[in-house]
Amino acid sequence: MTWLIWRQHRLEGLVATLLVVPTLVLVAVFFITAQPLVHLANTACPGDSCSSASQAFLDRFGTLRLVIKAILIGLPALAGVFIGAPLLAREFEQGTDQLVWSQGITRQRWLLAKLGLLSAATVLLAILLGVAGRIWFEAQPVLNSSQWQEYDIQGPAYASYAFFSLALGIAAGAAIGRTVPAMAVALVGYVGVRLAIVFLARPNFLPPLQWDVSTNLAGQLDAWMLGDQKHFDLQGHPLSDLSWQAAVNTCSQIQGPWGSCLRDHGAVVLQAYQPGDRFWLFQSIEAAVFVGLGIILLGLTVWVIGRRS
Amino acid sequence: MTVAIRSAGLGKQYRSGWALRDCNLQIPAGRICALVGPNGAGKTTLLRLALGLLKPSTGDISVFGWSPTTNATLVLARVGYVPQDRPLYRRFTVDEMLHLGRRLNPRWDQEVAAGRLRRLDIPLDRQVGQLSGGQQAQVSLALALGKRPDLLLLDEPVSNLDPLARRQFLSELVQVVAADGLTVVLSSHVVAELERVCDHLVILNSGRVQVMGEIEALLELHKLVIAPSLDPAQVARDQTVVQATHTERQSALLVKVGGKPVRSDWETHSVSLEDMVLAYLGNPSVSTLPAPALEEVAG
Numbered sequence: 001m002t003w004l005i006w007r008q009h010r011l012e013g014l015v016a017t018l019l020v021v022p023t024l025v026l027v028a029v030f031f032i033t034a035q036p037l038v039h040l041a042n043t044a045c046p047g048d049s050c051s052s053a054s055q056a057f058l059d060r061f062g063t064l065r066l067v068i069k070a071i072l073i074g075l076p077a078l079a080g081v082f083i084g085a086p087l088l089a090r091e092f093e094q095g096t097d098q099l100v101w102s103q104g105i106t107r108q109r110w111l112l113a114k115l116g117l118l119s120a121a122t123v124l125l126a127i128l129l130g131v132a133g134r135i136w137f138e139a140q141p142v143l144n145s146s147q148w149q150e151y152d153i154q155g156p157a158y159a160s161y162a163f164f165s166l167a168l169g170i171a172a173g174a175a176i177g178r179t180v181p182a183m184a185v186a187l188v189g190y191v192g193v194r195l196a197i198v199f200l201a202r203p204n205f206l207p208p209l210q211w212d213v214s215t216n217l218a219g220q221l222d223a224w225m226l227g228d229q230k231h232f233d234l235q236g237h238p239l240s241d242l243s244w245q246a247a248v249n250t251c252s253q254i255q256g257p258w259g260s261c262l263r264d265h266g267a268v269v270l271q272a273y274q275p276g277d278r279f280w281l282f283q284s285i286e287a288a289v290f291v292g293l294g295i296i297l298l299g300l301t302v303w304v305i306g307r308r309s
Numbered sequence: 310m311t312v313a314i315r316s317a318g319l320g321k322q323y324r325s326g327w328a329l330r331d332c333n334l335q336i337p338a339g340r341i342c343a344l345v346g347p348n349g350a351g352k353t354t355l356l357r358l359a360l361g362l363l364k365p366s367t368g369d370i371s372v373f374g375w376s377p378t379t380n381a382t383l384v385l386a387r388v389g390y391v392p393q394d395r396p397l398y399r400r401f402t403v404d405e406m407l408h409l410g411r412r413l414n415p416r417w418d419q420e421v422a423a424g425r426l427r428r429l430d431i432p433l434d435r436q437v438g439q440l441s442g443g444q445q446a447q448v449s450l451a452l453a454l455g456k457r458p459d460l461l462l463l464d465e466p467v468s469n470l471d472p473l474a475r476r477q478f479l480s481e482l483v484q485v486v487a488a489d490g491l492t493v494v495l496s497s498h499v500v501a502e503l504e505r506v507c508d509h510l511v512i513l514n515s516g517r518v519q520v521m522g523e524i525e526a527l528l529e530l531h532k533l534v535i536a537p538s539l540d541p542a543q544v545a546r547d548q549t550v551v552q553a554t555h556t557e558r559q560s561a562l563l564v565k566v567g568g569k570p571v572r573s574d575w576e577t578h579s580v581s582l583e584d585m586v587l588a589y590l591g592n593p594s595v596s597t598l599p600a601p602a603l604e605e606v607a608g
Contacts (some may be wrong), residue, residue: 007405008398089531095396100391103413104456106381135587309323309363 001105001113009118012083019078020125023071026244027132033138034061041141054141065140072133074154076162077190077301079122084169085182086116088305092177097308111305115298119163128242130155131251147279148224152198155283165190165300167294174308176302201225205285208272214259222276232268239267310371311338313460313492314359318368321354328354330401330516332368336494336509338459341486341502343524344496345586346513352496353393355513361392368476370458372460381566386415389453393464395446399438403448406437410455422455425481441597443474448483461493467502479506497560504582512589519596520589524582527597534574547571551595552588563588565597 001010006013037057044053058065091097101107133154137147151157169186174181203226213229244267252259262269274282312335319332329351336342344352357363358370361377364489366484397406403426411417415449425435431444440448446466453461463482467475483506486493497503510527512520520527531551535557548564548571555561563580564571571577580588589595 001412007401007409094399095394096398097391098390098392099355099396099398099452100409102385102388102392103363103410104382104386104417105413106385106414236319279363291469309357 001110002117004100005114005117009083013121016079016083016121016125019071019075020129023068023075024132026064026071027136027139030061030064031135037061038139038141041143045141045143050143052144055178057141061210065136068136069150069153072129072136072158073207075129076126076158076165078165079126079162080165080167080186080190081183083118083122084166084171085173085186086179087118087170088301089173089177089179089182093179106304108302111302115301118170119166119294119298122166123159123163124160129162129198132159146222146224147276148222148274151202151279151283152194154288155280157283159248159291160287160294161190161194163292164193164294164297167297168193171297171301171304174304183248193293197286201259201289202282202286203274205282206274206278208274211271212259212272213269213271214257214263220308222279224270224274224276226274229269232270233266234268236261236268243267312336313338313340314370314372314494316358316368316370319355319358319365319370319605320367321358321363322350322366323499326355327516329358329513332518333598334370334518334521335513336511337450338373338492339490340509341483341493341507342497342509342511343500343507344511344513345500345503346496346498346519347590350513352498352517356390356464356494356496358462359462360388361385375425375466386456387456387459389456389461389467391449391453391461391463394468395449395466397437397445397448397452399436401437402434403431403437403440404433406448406452407433407455410427410452414456414520416457417455418457419455421457424450425454429481441474443477446470446474446478450481459491461491463493463495465496465498467497468497474501482506486520492541500583500586510582510586512586514590517593517596518598520586521598527585528580530597531563531565531576531580531588532571533580533584534554534564534571535578536560536562536572547594551585551592554567565595 013177034057037053037060039059041050041053044050088097091100097107100110113147131154133150137145137150137154147154152161165186168189169182172185172189173179176185203224208226211223231244233239233243246260247267250265251258254261259269314334314336316332316334319329319334321329332351332355334355343569344355346352351577354363358365359372359377361381364378372384372388375384398409401409404423404432407422407426410422411419423433426447429444429447431440431447437445437448445449450466453463466482467478470478473547478500482493495503495507505525508524510520510522510524511518517582519568523539535549548567550562550564551559552563563584589597
């Protein structure tokens with residue numbers, strides 16, 4: 001089976017390698033060449049020359065930085081569209097399922113070998129890219145970026161996207177039986193599920209913490225701010241617009257810390273956030289979600305193929 | 310008599326309806342059996358049931374006594390199959406197709422497969438997609454024979470082949486069977502070529518077995534009777550009329566000879582396999598099956 005899988009998918013393997021290896025090289029080049037400017041920016045910040053040093057970094061490396069990010073964002077979707085969707089659909093279209101299922105091995109063994117090997121290869125490449133994404137993130141001036149902003153191109157979550165994408169493509173191909181529609185479903189489905197998790201699920205993996213803006217958010221530079229600030233009175237009830245305006249009008253005329261002035265006038269401003277030390281926990285939760293979805297999809301594939309006539 | 314394929318009450322229902330119903334079948338080992346019927350008669354369904362690619366909706370089927378679904382690996386190792394349209398991986402070379410067979414089949418015999426293709430001057434290093442239709446059919450056959458099967462199932466193996474390739478394919482097949490004594494079931498909706506090749510016949514019509522038996526015996530049993538225009542009921546009293554054609558002056562009747570001899574003043578002719586098959590396909594209400602009692606004795 002291993003030979004057959006290699007023979008059938010060596011072209012995809014070659015193309016994947018030709019996409020992944022240059023990306024890794026690009027990240028390495030970025031990391032090495034950007035270091036002097038990153039170092040300058042990091043020593044200048046915070047300070048008077050901070051913005052010019054940061055700007056110097058962006059002027060020189062802004063494009064490369066974005067190119068790498070775009071490639072990393074796009075690659076997992078390709079796994080589903082170009083490897084996953086045709087995997088079974090093309091066999092059905094050309095009738096070769098009948099050929100291979102009538103050889104001396106059962107179709108379950110054939111299927112499990114295919115799913116296992118291609119998943120393993122895809123996840124392996126995606127882990128490499130996820131590590132590269134983290135390196136890409138680390139290779140930037142500290143003040144320029146937040147790891148929450150670059151959450152989607154690094155770590156275990158990134159590897160899990162590729163696995164999910166592949167599984168979705170395979171399941172779509174098995175269920176639809178035609179390559180091109182399965183490719184479309186794989187792409188649309190991948191983007192849809194990813195967006196849904198980003199906007200609906202991820203902010204609530206754990207209940208957000210509340211930051212009282214009148215106090216200092218010590219050590220939480222790396223927090224992920226969720227939504228707008230909300231206004232409350234000292235008892236914790238939502239503040240009416242009228243009272244809020246009154247407090248704002250008063251405080252805008254005085255010198256001194258804005259937050260504590262508002263509090264003196266009966267207004268508390270709260271900002272929901274996820275603290276920076278939850279980053280890897282969130283990555284793990286999201287990876288578990290996508291791996292779980294992927295496993296369900298592969299299970300459905302096994303079921304569909306088992307029932308197929 | 311060893312039975313290669315036996316089914317009892319076998320039926321297969323798809324969402325669109327019954328493809329095969331109440332099919333009681335015995336195909337003896339060591340024969341070349343033609344499985345004939347119009348498109349959609351259930352031929353492919355029957356072959357795929359025998360291979361375990363489908364599960365029966367009713368009844369059961371066995372191959373050399375094994376159930377294809379519960380003993381899948383056993384049956385798959387012993388049965389060679391050339392599916393409809395003879396699918397192959399078109400980007401593989403011939404050699405790679407044979408390598409696939411070697412990797413996936415426990416009893417693979419490389420010499421049987423590769424030697425056959427070499428004798429036919431089919432280049433092993435050529436991509437399958439670049440071969441002619443006839444050559445591709447030979448690769449499909451070699452792949453099925455390389456398994457060293459006891460039973461070979463061929464689904465419309467000569468469809469879309471030109472007449473020469475058709476004849477070459479079938480003569481190859483006859484040679485193999487003569488040499489190895491394996492059982493072949495060959496489905497077709499074209500009957501013309503089969504007479505030279507096959508010795509057993511199963512006619513499937515609308516999902517049911519209509520005719521089953523030795524071709525030689527069946528041809529002996531059927532006669533074409535030409536008589537002056539007469540009342541078919543008169544013939545039907547003594548013989549079963551499978552097909553009747555009347556003109557003003559005379560009637561041509563394809564009859565199954567019954568107990569009483571045909572009147573001696575009527576002209577009788579022997580029939581060809583094709584005429585007999587077509588007569589049956591045109592008249593689904595008549596069937597010719599071995600009597601159950603005889604089956605018991607034979608088995």
